[in-house]
Each structure stands twice: as C-alpha cells, then as structure tokens.
Amino acid sequence: MASAYTPGLKVTGSTRIRKTRRLPIPGEVLVRAGDTVRPDTVVARALLPGNPQTLNLANLLGAQPSDIVDYMLKKQGEAVAAGEPIARSRGFFGLGAREVRSPISGTIELVSTVTGQLTLREPPIPVEIQAYIHGRVVEILEREGVTVETSGALIQGIFGVGGERFGTLRVVVERPTDELDETRIRPEHKGCVVVGGSLVTRGALRKAGEVGVAGIVVGGIVDVDLVEYVGHDIGVAITGQEDVPATLIVTEGFGPMAMAERTFQLLRRLEGREASINGATQIRAGVMRPEVVVSTASAAAAAVSAATAADAGAPGAADPEDEATVLDIGTRVRVIREPFFGRLGVVTALPPELTPIETEARVRVVTVQLRDSGETITIPRANVEILAGE
Amino acid sequence: MAEIEAILATDCGSTTTKAILIEKVQGEYRLVVRGEAPTTVEAPFEDVTVGVRNAVREVEELAGRRILSEDGIRTPRAADGSGVDAYFSTSSAGGGLQMMVAGVVKSMTTESAQRAALGAGAIVMDAISIDDGRKPHEKIQRIRALRPDMILLSGGVDGGTITHVVEMAELLKAAEPRPRLGHTFKLPVIYAGNRDAREHVRRTLGDVVDLRIVDNLRPVLEEERLGPAREEIHNLFMEHVMAQAPGYSKLMAWTAAPIMPTPGAVGLLIETVARERGIHVIGVDIGGATTDVFSVFDGTFNRTVSANLGMSYSMANVLLEAGVANIMRWLPFRIDEAALRNRIRNKMIRPTSIPQTLEDLMIEQAVAREALRLAFEHHKTLAVGLKGVRQQRDLGDVFDYQMSGQTLIDLMKLNLLIGSGGVLSHAPRRVQAALMMIDAFQPEGVTELAVDSIFMMPQLGVLSTVNPEAAAQVFEKDCLIRLGTVVAPAGEPPRGGGPALEASLRLPDGSVRQETLEYGEIRLVPLPVGAAAEAELRPGRGLHLGAGPGATVRTRLEGGVVGIILDARGRRPFGLPTAEAERIRALQRWFTALDLYPERALARLGA
Structure with missing residues (x-):
C-alpha cells in the first residue's frame, strides 16, 4: 500500500x-454569511421534539383498549397541563369511576385502541449550536448550520x-x-x-x-x-x-x-x-x-x-505539514512502537525489499538515526510517524 | 453466466479495498493476481470508486492487461484480452450495515430478528423487546439516540395476539427514529411479525417511516423463517445505505450482481462449504475493530458480530472485557500490568503499527486469543435452538426431545475451523495461527484447521451467488491454507495417572508412528498439505474423542503446513495452571513443543 x-x-x-x-x-440559522463570530456565539438553533411518555390507559381505567376513546376528556393533538384530567371511566352508576390525570405538561399524541396505550409528548427541547472558534461565517447550510472559517x-x-x-x-x-x-x-x-x-x-x-x-x-x-x-x-x-x-x-x-x-x-x-x-x-x-x-x-x-x-516559511506558503506526508531520506520521525517507542530520529534509508524483523515477519522497513544516541536502527515503516518542521 | 472465464471481484473494507482477478486456467478457476488500495469513502475523496480503480489498477499492472475503462470496468472481455467477463463487489465501508431490531419476547421473536439481521451481515446496535426490563420511556430514549440504517420489527406468531407487536410499533412512532445517513430520508423499517397486525402497524407507522412488510420470521413458534427478512435487508442495504454512501451509485452500476455487505457474503460462502461437504464448520474473521463468528451445525447457519472486539481500534476493549489477568495468562513471561495496559492503549491510538519484538508479538497474540474467545462465547449464546418450544433434534435423537434454547455449537462435532484476519493470516509462523485458534476455541476430538490466505472470502461469497463452481474451486485451491488437524481428548485427567492420548499414525510412506502423551502435553507431528494419516486414537481413562470415555477412534487425519497437533492439555477443564510460575513453565513447554517461536528468544523471555 x-x-x-x-x-x-x-x-x-x-x-x-x-x-x-x-x-x-x-x-434555524441565526447568523449570516460574512458575520464575525466568537466561540460562544450561538449560530443555529432547533427544537428537538419533546420526550414522549406512555401511559397504559386501559389498565389505569380498568377498561378494554377498544373502549378508551369513549372515556377520553381530551382529544388526540390537544394540549394538557400536568395534573389535568385526561380520561375518566364511568363505573357502575358512578361507583368505581376512575380518573387519569396527565403526569406532564404537553400534548396528547396518540390514543391506541389496539394496545390501550396513550402517548403524551413533552414540549420541544431547544438545542443551540455555538461557533466554537473565533472566525467568519463563510457558508450557510440552510436550516442545518454554518461553516466558520x-x-x-x-x-x-x-x-x-x-x-x-x-x-x-x-x-x-x-x-x-x-x-x-x-x-x-x-x-x-x-x-x-x-x-x-x-x-x-x-x-x-x-x-x-x-x-x-x-x-x-x-x-x-x-x-x-x-x-x-x-x-x-x-x-x-x-x-x-x-x-x-x-x-x-x-x-x-x-x-x-x-x-x-x-x-x-x-x-x-x-x-x-x-x-x-x-x-x-x-x-x-x-x-x-x-x-x-x-x-x-x-x-x-x-x-x-x-x-x-x-x-x-514564507507567508501564504503551503503549510509544510501538508507536504510532509511521504517518508523520504532526511524526514524527521518518531518511533511509535516498542522497543524504541517515543524516540526521535531522521530517516537514513528506505530499503525497498521486504526485510525480516525479530518477530520473523517480513515487512517494509526504514532505517533511522536516533537523535539522542546517534544509533542507527532498522524498524518497520509502519512504526514511525512523521514529525515535519521540527 | 456459463461463459464466464475472467472475473474481477472487489471488497471495499473500512480501510482497504481489495481486488482479485479470477480466471479459468486449464478448465479450472484460479486466482491470478490481487491488488489493494486504501478505501476512499471518507474525505478528501468521498468516492468509493477512486479506491476501487486504484486497486484494480494494481491488478492491471500485475496481470498486464487493461480492465478499467473511462467510466468503469470493461465487460465483457474483448478479443484482444482486455476487460473481464463479470465484476462483483462487497462492501463494509463507512461502518457497514448498522441495524436495530425489535420484537415482543426477548428470547423468542427478538432473538429471531437478531439472527436475521446478523445473518444478513448487519451490526445489531440494540435489540428491544417488551420484556427487556427497560421502561417504555427508556426504550424510546434509546431508539431516539441510535441512528440505525434500518430497523427490523417482529413479534407474535401468525394468528396470535397483536397487542404487543402494535405496542412496539407505537414505541417506534413515538421515538421518531432517524436514519444514520441522509437527513431527508425516512428511516426504513421492515415489519416481519404477526400477519394479522400488518394493518395496524401500517396505520401506526406508515406515515413516519419507510415501511416494508415481509412474511413473519416466526410464523409458528416451532419455526424460524429468516429468508424473506434477510432478503429485504439486502434490498434496503442497496437502495438506502449504499445509495447514500459516496460513490456507491456509480459502483452499483458497474457490478453484475447487487453489492453485498461483506460479512453477509462471507457467511454465504461458509454456508455453501458446509452444505456441499456435509460438515460442521466454524469460521472467524478477526479484524481491527470487530470480530465475526460464523457457524454451520447440522445445516443451521449462524453469524454473530462482536462489534468491539478487534486487534487495533478495539484492542483496549478486549482488555476491558477480558480483564488484564486473562490476557497475561497467555504470556510465557512476566510483565508489569501497568506497562501492558499502556502498550495496549498505545496500539489503540496508533492502530497501524505492527509488533517488532517477539515480546510484542506474543502480547498481540495473547490479546487475539482473548478476543477470539470472547467473540466465540458471544456466538455460543446466540447460536441456539429456538426457545420456547420442544424441539426435535437430529435423526439419531429422534426420541430424545430436549428443551430448546441450548447452544447449537458442539465442539466435538466440529469438522473444520477457518480463521481469517491479519493476526491469523499474517502470523509469522503458521503454527502460531493454529495455536491461537486452538487456545481460543478449544476444539475437541478431531478438527481440521485452516486460515484464509488473503481474506478473499467476501469476494468468493458474492461470486458463489452467480458462479458457485468458480467460487468453490478458488476457495479450495487458492483461498484456504490448510494448517492441519488437531486431536484433543476432552474430560478430566485420567484417574490414577496413565497416558491421556495414545496415537498410532500410519503415514503415507507406510511407516507407523506411535505417540503417547501424558495429560498436559502437546505435540506436533509434521504431515504436509495433501497428505493424510490413517490414525488409531485412544484417549485415556475418563477422556473421550467423541466415541465415549476411553473409546478408540479410527479416522483419517489431514495434513497441512503445520501438520498434526496432538493436544492432551485437556478440555473442560483446560489444563492451564493458575499459579504464575507454573503457568509460565507450562506455556514455555507447550510453545517449545510446537516450535511456536524462536527457541532461544522464548527461553530468554521466560528466564
């Protein structure tokens, strides 16, 4: 490779x-292209749908799932406040009547006559995204966010x-x-x-x-x-x-x-x-x-x-880091594996052939002169990383 | 497709795209050359076909012919020999296929749904059931937090109660699940539950998700029918996941058959091998991030994926799940625990580095044993008979009805264990791969061992759907490296001492080799690939090789690049001493007996 x-x-x-x-x-995106932003500038905001809560209404009312609609005091889609009655069973001649109150403030999303479940939805949760860095807004992603540069x-x-x-x-x-x-x-x-x-x-x-x-x-x-x-x-x-x-x-x-x-x-x-x-x-x-x-x-x-x-380097010149992605003679490297882990050095040779190492695996190797001891070592190429511009 | 003589197949992995060229040579399909290049799904390329073209270019150079055209692959082959007759591809790039499954009863429909998704090649992010112990709001939170590629919803037998499965549909509706890719798309949901609930499910979910309805995967309690759900998963994988991934719409137009998820294709191949040879097979693929285990026992195929057990990105998770002591128990030397932990973490953050010292290699192979063991444990829990029913087992047990839910994995019956993935395929000595698999899986009785030479099982799997002959020939000749056969008696140490295994091996040259092993011994008898020994194997008292305690087994043992491994270290229990000094001595002895590592270096480390 x-x-x-x-x-x-x-x-x-x-x-x-x-x-x-x-x-x-x-x-909603709250800034415009060209605006200057700080790390804590709120650049976009959205409303996450609130958390849903389910109630087993049929059980609570002691009724068949297919009947619960008849006992509802509120309709699907209607808003309710916490503690507000949402359904009431009639009982026999008013005896044993049961009332179910909403545990939360929100809206009634679903009344299921199959399962007897009621789904309530809490109010939406606002989420905000900050700019994170100082910079300028260079792109607006409609309804999604921005790019800051x-x-x-x-x-x-x-x-x-x-x-x-x-x-x-x-x-x-x-x-x-x-x-x-x-x-x-x-x-x-x-x-x-x-x-x-x-x-x-x-x-x-x-x-x-x-x-x-x-x-x-x-x-x-x-x-x-x-x-x-x-x-x-x-x-x-x-x-x-x-x-x-x-x-x-x-x-x-x-x-x-x-x-x-x-x-x-x-x-x-x-x-x-x-x-x-x-x-x-x-x-x-x-x-x-x-x-x-x-x-x-x-x-x-x-x-x-x-x-x-x-x-x-010269102002406006390409970052040397971007160029230094290929190993070459003279490239400064760090060893990232035992037994020379963490040592720094300079590439002195890049033998093209597969070379056996201590494990007996045959791999592509690199020869590195260590900075601290001056010693020259031969190690797998996979075990160095480039340190350009040091 | 009978005219096909030159086939190109690629597998777009999460890091590498691998291409192989298969051709008919003297009436037989063989692997000709292979090439590879980094996968280019991520920035800066964001086009999978760039990596495919690079890998194919390597194949072109090695084969000395043109295969690429301006806008794809040249098909069919031209008179001048350029091009190929067919092109296929598999893919696990971009995180593969990630699914959530939901069912009613955890141990029944949910488990079936999980098997369907895993068998199709998916990673199952979570499995949600009515009875999974979580409260409804917790389930909803979980569904909201996950961003699967699709959801498989099952529940109930046909004609049974519909309440619970509709309740699961209502939970899904409340959670408003969103797909991982493509903000504007509706999440695909496959419904494979009680057919009587279809209309209710459609009313509940029809508007909020992209609902697909297929046959119930558990039409009756006693039957699991995963085919229709698996097929729909593959369709959706192509339509949604692949179509969303960068460059895939282009790649899809190049291929002669649908692109398959990599593990789905591997599973298909292993299933085919087991069926055609009539054997019980386990396959394992240990990668950098995940480990897949496949098994076919008595014709039943199972696949599991341990998403966070692997040799690079997930190495620290192996440490976490196995515990440091379990990794250290495979090392034939002492090492400071903190130093070992730091080393494993450093591999995690620099996943492409490779072991240079023998000590480091042994650490990686110790971690591999634990990753394989854990992935296999996981597999055993899911590869089980249908729960909740009394099940008829095989013909021999026709009157022996057992309660189900027992694992289908029977290590004594296992015929072939195939390993794949860098740590096994690229082990410097093949015997290292053999022992890693033996230690992790602990096969019993007589078991053949093999490794996949260059991980071409995915390409061969997709090829098997259109040209099974070519797939089988290349698999046998070029894909598998036969390591040999292991013979391992199971049971307690022989009471009152005495040998644990006596083996009489008639070798191809007519000579007979007698081997007697004490309990706790392991020995290697070289026997090359293609050769076989007629063996008479007698386990010690209390031990058995599948024919009952102490009963002699006569069989044929296949050779391989390693040979015959006679393993009398014990099974259930495995005789690895717990005391450190004794354990290190035992490992040194075993490793020396198999010539696992350079002898002097091994002794130096253990000193």
Missing part, C-alpha cells in the same frame, strides 16, 4: 481552519476526553520533558487551558478539577489514571462525551512521554491567547483527533500567528 505508516498529526502555527457546525435536526494555529493530539471548551493558554512547565504535577496548577488557572510536558499526574488531574481548569494539554497519561479520571475504562476509542471537569488532550500517548518539541514550542508562543479545544477522538473510519485551535481572528492572537507563520 502506498502509505504504510501513521500519517503525522497536524501541528502548525498557521493554517486555514474550517469548522462545520451542524444541528442534529433541521432548525479562520486562520490560525492548529495542534492535533493523539487522544482526548471531554468536549469543546475555551480558555486562555497557560504553559505551566519549563520543558517538554517536565511532569505536570499538582504543584504546577494554581488558582489563577481557573478557566484556562494548561499545557504540561511529559505526563499529567493523578494529583494534577484532581487539582485541575478543584481549581476549575478548562482544559489540559500534555504529552502522556498513565492508563489507570485515565480510567480513574473518566470514572470508567474506555474500551473503544470514540470519545468526547465524557463528563470530566477539564477536557484532556494527550499529544503523544500512554505512559510518560515528552511532548514533541515543535508542539511544545508552538504552544509556548501561543501563551496567553484564547484557545478552543475539543477532546473528541475517533480512531476509525472518519478519523477525528482532539485539537487545540487558536484563531488569528481573536485580535490578540494576530501578532503571534504572524510570527509563527514566519517560522513556518
């Missing part, structure tokens, strides 16, 4: 970012939990190899997105909850700490709905893992800017990775973005 390796995650100081914000059912920094993590949040970026460690422990999180980080180094500790996760931190971006987390933080084990990598105090974005993987230098330096340059983050991850068809978005549309970020764009 053409691409037998893990494509690198996007880590870029300047790129165009588009977000489609879609309602779960058709509704901005340019700015985009950092994708490898795994996350928790949904969309916004907050000021605060880098709370000195080096990407530093642990993010509880001493690093202080009361002034309330509502902020804190950036740590190699590993977020159990204590730091607890402290983040106490302080009211909006999000944590870190290199690694120990599996059992994640289980404790989320409150249950995550079996399938589809996340984003967890009820966690702070959204967590892991950039490298499980266990202590230094944050990639490039990622760390970029986040450092963005220190103090407002970030939109989302932990939602889906590692299957329709891959979705957790992300940090810092838009140039937020006035304060403009200067930083200009600086980072300059770092990345």
